[in-house]
Amino acid sequence: MLKSHASIILKAIDFWKLRYDEKYEEWRLKFVAMDRASRMREMLRAGTISPAEAASGVIIEDEGYQSNNYDSDDSVYISDESNS
Numbered sequence: 001m002l003k004s005h006a007s008i009i010l011k012a013i014d015f016w017k018l019r020y021d022e023k024y025e026e027w028r029l030k031f032v033a034m035d036r037a038s039r040m041r042e043m044l045r046a047g048t049i050s051p052a053e054a055a056s057g058v059i060i061e062d063e064g065y066q067s068n069n070y071d072s073d074d075s076v077y078i079s080d081e082s083n084s
Helices: 003-046 051-056
Strands: none
Touching: 003 051
């Protein structure tokens, strides 16, 4: 490592020490926004989300929920009133 490299690293460390408290929240918000955008691009590229979800930033989660209000053949809906 050259002396000029060490000098630059020390300046960066000093900057971080002096500005950390006042800049932390701003830096964190920027990081979160960039990370989310990066994950959206990856998910879009992988086909996990639609272009509309990527554009809006709202991801519709499909948790695979299936109601138990169907008869065993899945063709007859059993209403809650019929159970009473």
